[in-house]
Amino acid sequence: MQRYLFSRVIQSLALILGVLVLVFFLVRLTGDPARLMAPRDASPERVEQIREQYGFDRPIMVQLTEYLSHAARGDFGTSYHYRAPASELIVTRLPATLELALAALAFAVVVAVPLGILGGSNPGTVMDTLARGVGLIGQTVPNFWLALMLIVIFAVDLGWFPSFGRDGPRSLVLPAVALGFFPLGQFVRLTRSAVLEVRSADYVRTAYSKGLSTRIIYLRHIFRNVSITLVSIIGVQFGYMLGGSIYIESIFAWPGIGRMINEAVQNRDFILVQGIAVFSAGFVVVIQLLTDVAYALIDPRIRYEE
Amino acid sequence: MEPVLDVRDLAVQFETVEGTLHAVNGVSFRLRRGETLGIVGESGSGKSVSMMSLLRLIPEPPGKIHRGRALFYDAAETVDLLSLSNRRIGFLRGNRIGYIFQDPMSSLNPLLTVGIQIRESIERHTRLSGTQAKQRAIELLELVGIPSAAQRYGNYPHQFSGGMRQRVMIAIAISCDPAILIADEPTTALDVTVQAQILALVRRLTQELGISVIWISHDLGVIASLADRVLVMYGGTVVERGDVEELFTSPRHPYTVGLLGALPKLQGGEEQLVNIRGTPPSLFSSPTQCPFEPRCPWAFARCKTERPPEFFAGTGRVYLGGTESASTTQDTAESPEQEADEPFVAHRAACFHDLDRDQERDPSEPPAPAQGADKAAEAAGIGAPPSARGSASTDPPPAHTDSRQPSRLTGDRTGAEEL
């Protein structure tokens, strides 16, 4: 277990380092980062000034070393647009995004897991058809379109929820549903297929051969094994939600990181874009690490690995 | 001797996308108290399905117990296993009838300690308290030969070897002193040396505890060393049955002959393995003919149009009440219900061959499968066959070596094992 944890932490650190380097080169993809960072109507002199200001005229290895050493100290440069440190901006926007992502995750899990379990335990029934249908729709409806339609129906027509802003629990409902819809579909599909698979596992047959009641078999043998599968994809879904929040936060004017990255892109504030990209990737890597630890705690095969 | 289980005309079907699969088709047998009954057959012959359906462990749907009765003569009462309520069959499972499955690697839940997995059966069926149940589980682990049982109680299945896991499975199966133990190829997935240990363990425990055993296997050596009587299954039906010694020395059904011929010979390595040509039968068609006919070297016209009932067979030693007596009813057609009257009449085979050979078969092709029988007897460690059936015949039955079946027939796993 300790060795497993240790190697996973090392892997995660390597991955974050890799992301740092990757983003560094992505920003230099066009060959002229100064031109990229400058406003569209900037004069050549202004571009030249930016080049010197950010040190883009120096050798690339010097730039990379400096960038990495700054990043190690949590310094991702100063936002051109907000005239504030990128890391500071990210930290102030983080709570809103976390709130939205957790609400979306909760919505997805609370709806999807019971539906997937009911569908998977009763294959071929109406419940199963419903579970499969929800799983399919979750995959085929774009969240940005769903967000707009939710606004039309529930904010404009019915007036039940506000159509934008972050102002109390009611304002959280529509964005959370829109953001959680795709993960919901994934969770339903996964839960259903996991239940179907575990139901026909040999050890479940053994449990039946002992005369255990169906209730005990589901509680003790089936759900426990299904939960492993679910835990293992929560990290992936969290990554998706960070990306999806770009749309949802922009549409609902939700003051989080997703909206900020959209604004940064529109403002060509690439220092901030770079900072958010690295931060988000690092965040996902850490979440992935945590889910792996949770996984290891549930699964004795990993827990007792020598 | 009184029976503990009486299965009559059991039929199990599976609805698949390709049509209805007749996995088990009219199987009848009896299990005597204290005996070990061997069931032999290749993959897809219906041996596992018929046993699992006794405890109603086949998935329904797609499976369905189509017809039949399975009377279980328990100490207190007699019940039909196939028509019990789910609640009552749940009471019998793991309590009065234990079951050991083939693959110990996947038959235990990887997320629960072996202790819990033994205990949950005890707690389901007895009134023992938590600590008593734990004590009992540790005793069981000791009983099945697991060293330092108290420590191993809290271990997870992946910390055990295959043989050790099968010991745990045995502990679970016998945890509530069952009347019957069904062992579904419990040694197939294990190493040869471990196989022998598990075999010895089950034999010792069931004798000590007086448990009747149904032992499913495709390993004839295992059956020969363990069983009192044998059923040979093919295509969802019983094609031959009898006392183990008699059946192995003088098999009468061509399939059994082939099966015994397919055994590798331990002494004198010159001879080739004999294979039964062709593939196992499709179970989709409704059986209106002998299921073995397409592969049978002795088949003739009648085999295609009629399904052979079981006939008294062969040299005619009959077991009645445990005593041997000579049979006089050779070559007489009997209805399957006959067994109801004479429960343990020994040797029968579902084949027209002996009956009609004089009229329809070419006399120049002698059927006597002496060589195969000899080999089987040697391999199974049984004495020489009666000289009456000796290898006087000039031609052994055709020994086909089919390139698609490089391994011996009994090891062939192309059939729908799970169905």
Add this chain to the structure above:
Amino acid sequence: MSSRINALDPSQTRSWLGRTLHYLLRDKAGAFGLVLFLFVVLSAVFAPYVAPHSPLQQDLHSSRMPPAWHEGGDWEHPLGTDNLGRDMLSRIIYGSRVSLTVGFFGVLISMSLGLVLGAIAGYLGGRVDAVIMAIANLFLAIPYLLLVVVVAAILGRSLINVILIFGLTNAPLFVRITRGEVFRIRKSGYVESAVSIGAGRARILGHHILPNLIGPMVTVATFEMSGMIFYEAGLGFLGLSVPPGVPSWGNMLAHGRQYITFSPWLAAFPGLAIVVTSLGMNLLGDWLRDVLDPKLRRTAS
């Protein structure tokens, strides 16, 4: 004799095409997916013949007309018009060209890249494999939408750029599949025997590895293409895909968003087009996975 037995099994007697059709027709959802997909593809190909108007033709006198079945609607413009009076139906039909082009060429690029890099990684193993897989995993570590948005913002709006972005960022998935298959087949006996009789690497690749890859590749490609159509619209919605003048579903959505309160159909219809396309391809993909992967087919039935 064995033919008698096999005659009972339909999969033995029919041709490959017959078998495929047999399975397709048995799975109504798969057949429905195919119909939806063909519908979208055909309307993209024959857009000039199918569309009632030019997608660019403006008519400021009839701007933001509602759909025909609404009050104030007209069958001249079945799905209404946008704020410049351009016909919505025609724009949606032409918009499918952008989506399908991005999807098709995006998958083509990522699949080719994946095949080449995956085969190299799988064959050479060792350090080359480690480097290729490290890069692939790196791409998979970054939240995908974020990666696409950042790269699109850096490269700027053009069809070629969008295709390249999707082609490159999706390659890691195909690299993984190819590498896994190459590893698996390299270890299996029949490639060893092919090597022992002197078959070259190219021959092994062509005869043993590619045929085994077709199933998973086609299935993944269907889902990936659906995903790219999805994400292209997303980029368009943020103003990061094809230039604003080009009729694409994403651009139309971005446009419609501004009028969401009073003319919701401007955003509703392009979104529905995405849903229909994506639904068709997902149903098709599910079905392909069942048919092309015999292992899965058995568990499904």
